[in-house]
Amino acid sequence: MTSLIGYLSASKQALKNLFSKPVTVMFPAEHVSLPKGYRGTPVLIPEKCTLCMKCERVCPTGAILIEKLDKKNGYFTIDIGKCCYCQECEKACNFDAIHLIDKWLTASDNKEDFVTKHFVQRNGKKKEE
Amino acid sequence: MKISMEEIKKEVKTMESRELSDQTPVLRVEPNRLLEEMRKLYDLGLTHLSTIIALQVDNKIQIDYPLSSPLNKKLAPAIFVETIVSMDKPKISTIEDIYPSAVTYEREVTDLLGVEFIGADHRDKLLLPDDFPDNLYPLRKDYTGKELQQKLDELGVGYNPTIPLKEEEDYVMAVGPQHPTHKEPIRFKFTVEGEDIKNVELRLGFNHRGIEKALEQGTWIKNLYLIERICGICSSAHQLAYVLTAEKVDKILDQVPDRAQWLRVLVSELERIHSHILWYGVLAHDGGYDYMFHITWRDREDVMDLLEMWTGNRVNYAMMTIGGVRRDIDENLRKKMIIKLKKLRKNISKHKEVMEKEKTFLARIKNVGYLSKEDAIRFGAVGPTARASNINFDLRKDVPYAAYKEIPFKVYYRSEGDVYATMAVRLDEALESVEMCLYVLENLPTGDIAIKVKTRLQEGEAHTRVEAPRGEDIHYILSDGKNAPYRHKVRAPTLANITSLMYRFKNMQVADIPMIIRSIDPCIGCMERVTFVDAKTGKTKEISGQELISKANRRYRLNEKIKIFEV
Amino acid sequence: MSDQQLLEIVKNALIKSPWVSHLNCGSCNGCDIEILAVLTPRYDVERFGIKLKGSPRHADVLLCTGSVTRSMAPRLKRIYNQMADPKFVVAVGSCATNWGVFHNCYNTLGGIDKVVPVAMYIPGCPPRPEAIVFGVYKLLLKLASLDLEKQEEKDSVSNLTQEPIRSEEVTT
């Protein structure tokens, strides 16, 4: 009564909502569709990598770490617990070796789960640790 | 009456005058004449002090005061007043009597570079933690960021500080750093009597990370993403200001393709829409009107979807890059965007209708937190806060950047000056932004979206002022030709508005606190990106009775019993 | 009813009704607005019984964002101490997990786990609201799979035998 006009303008919508289906997406039961080009988890394709260090230099967070054993071999580490998902590494890579895929449900109780370490051998076979 | 730039230059006695890379005039004055010249400039109409930029050049400290006028359109582009002081025991007279908003900026400079301001009476820490060591000034070039970090870790700053268990005085209500009104850490200390607010004190620095120092370690590309994370809500405004400044420094601004400039406008306006909807949704939540909070945030998801579809992330868009933008819009996406924006326009009109009518809610926001036009100018309010106090000033219109010159839009301003006016201005602006986005999408020029830029920029300095959702956002860059800036200064809109905020609590009640704090749309993340150091550990300062009285008188006269930044 | 059965009930009730409180320890607001967004109609976490509480005294889960600044570190510790057992901390966002983009900033300490023990990390910059929901959901799954026969896991669920305590900490 104190705000009858105000009530009327909002109450129409409220009553409509009451008898209509909620807009809630029933995650996790319902599938959530991601748009094309979503910047998700960065993933390395070790066969293509040439250990050129370009992505490590460009990474703003230090999520990419390359340890070179010698000229041809090395370890390539990605820590998504540090990553800021800026896609600079994908842009910098001349060999299409690193991609941001649409994987995004990555929560874990162990920080080590976020670290993926690849053994990279230029022109060689892939070996994963 | 309306004076032009040339006449101003004649009026001021300068040592020398030069220009920045972006043709901004710099008037260098002698340190002991600063106060006099500033007063003259204020009287000539340069009433707005954007920030104070201080930096170490060799063994001297250079201090710049960018001045502009919100009322005289001829003087809307900024003019720099510069002065240089020596490094050991740097001293300069304070200008807080002329520009009250300078208090925060001066304290920032004191914390970060150790410049003493003669005549200012409160010089405790503003941004740095209480246990930060004395005589350590982060922005001086003595240490790099990493070295400073190691040194602070050795000293154990932040590990074992002392916080008082309880306020010693009675009737003190602390809001923050953890409080449901404000999700971000900031601390207001309210002295209350029953429900009335008698006094308010503010402590900043809980969100101070030291980004400005870190920027000096990055590269021009890495810095893009650190700048973006100054604030998650106005990320693209900061990025836009940064890339525009960098392009000015590198003198490639006119080579940037048109399409890139238009897309920059599009992402800025989409961000403004989401930020404004977020703001009035949270305002409704603060007023206990949760229904509107849910409805507005439901409709906000539409604009978030648009941004996600285009940029690939919901919050940090990473769209800007030096020389253009990173992602193009294809025909399919353009059509989708137009459909969604039209739906959004309808929804925002519905919000406007409800929020401007609901009486219980209006009772909470009308005549609350009044700020007059004179005060808004005096305290340097910016953005929607100033426009709610009857100041017709919008950087997009008055100092156009990116493609704003080519896009028609209207600037909304209101005369009420209360929280209701800030809400009404933002509602109108959100609607106007939807119109602007539609115009951009329908008239998008064709062409490239970016040009190639070298990893090192030229030497030079420049500044840019950008209308972020919260108001004027100023970035200043000095480049020495290396792959990182020599000095990068950021002043976010909230720091400009916080001075006027303290005066809005006068004669208000405890229940009004959330609404008034909300009225300037505070963004603490933005505000505290800077680096500050100074700590008085164990030292007690003795003040004689006479001094105390004169100080008290001065505070009474200047601030009308409301203390600012007394921690 | 035995102690074991009672604990089982408590565990189930806790899983169905986790009340969360939120603390910004120096983040960029990105994660904070996404945490607020999970309450709103599109995501609506109330269907899991999750409620956002202002007072840390009422909360079971503390959602922390941001790399801890030197000023916030003692406050974070204090707010953690104010909470009643059983309590869990969730680090939301990359900078809360492992310092992230602020690793060069001198006034930050690093991830949340440098100050208080963390039960779940949610990387992302910022994580999508669904990812936050999923993180909390995964924490609950972890609780549900706890084996109450083991003493240390039993302790993490409940302190039923414990006397009420008097906290030295007061709410800020």
Next chain:
Amino acid sequence: MIIEIVKIFVFPGIAFILFMAFFSSWMVRKIVARMENRVGPPFLQPYYDMGKLLAKQRVYPHESIASIMHLMPMIQLGVAILIALFMPVYSPKGILSFDGDVYFILFLISIHGATAYFVGWASRNPYTISGAGRAVMTEISLEIPLAVSIASMGIMTKSIRISEMTEKLGISMFPRTETGEIVNKLTWLYLIPWTILIIVAIYSAIGALELSPFSAPHAETEIVHGWSTELTGADLAMTEMADMVNLFNLSALITAIFLGGPRTGLIILNLIEPWTYVIGFLFFLMKFLLVMFILSYIYVLSGRLRIDQIISALWSYFLPLSLIGMLLVLILETIGG
């Protein structure tokens, strides 16, 4: 004897009251959620919440008075359940009933405000103290309009006993001759004061429940959680449960006094005894849900008023309104009686 015990402890006694309390709490949350276009909590949510809270550790802050903080929530719950025992659920008579029980209930409702004050005071926290002050101020302001509106209904039905007020509602205003003709020609005019009084009563009930627009004592964005900020574990569970039971109480009170409770009204059914009770219970439930819906409707569509606005609204708006209602009743009684 056994029937009495069953009545007190099972139906319509404590077990039923707690069920209804949890149910109404869930109802309000669900209606609010659906109006906001959300899904809302599952049906068993209040049980989970309470189960969890009861098991949580209790923490008492530095310098607080633990005994008061522990005792007062229990008193709140006890008082709330005591009020609930007076509510007529299936027959016009509640479990407890005596002359003047309406005023006894009003007294018990005001105890809630007093206990809230003590909890806030004992917590020694600026938020709780502020919340406690607001709780008491709201309580005092709403008590009088509520009392006046209930008293007017008492005048209308010429009774001070809930069961009689329920039974006589309408009947005393529509006195009929033996042939069934209505004696008093003014009876339909009673609807005017009745409308005014029920509006006042509903708003007062919202105030007593600390819901919007009168939710200042619990204002989350201003004073965290009002007077219950520092409560933990079982203490918090007790206050929350007391709030839930009070939600049932006030809706049931309005149902009983203004809407005739379990009375079936104009429908005249000649049924054997247990069936009149079943039908009565169903009618009670329907009216109860209607009141609940109105409460949550007002709650969801209004913002939170400031405490001074609450006081001025209640004293200068709802109190005169209730007095006008009372005056109209008295005039009608004088002319028509």
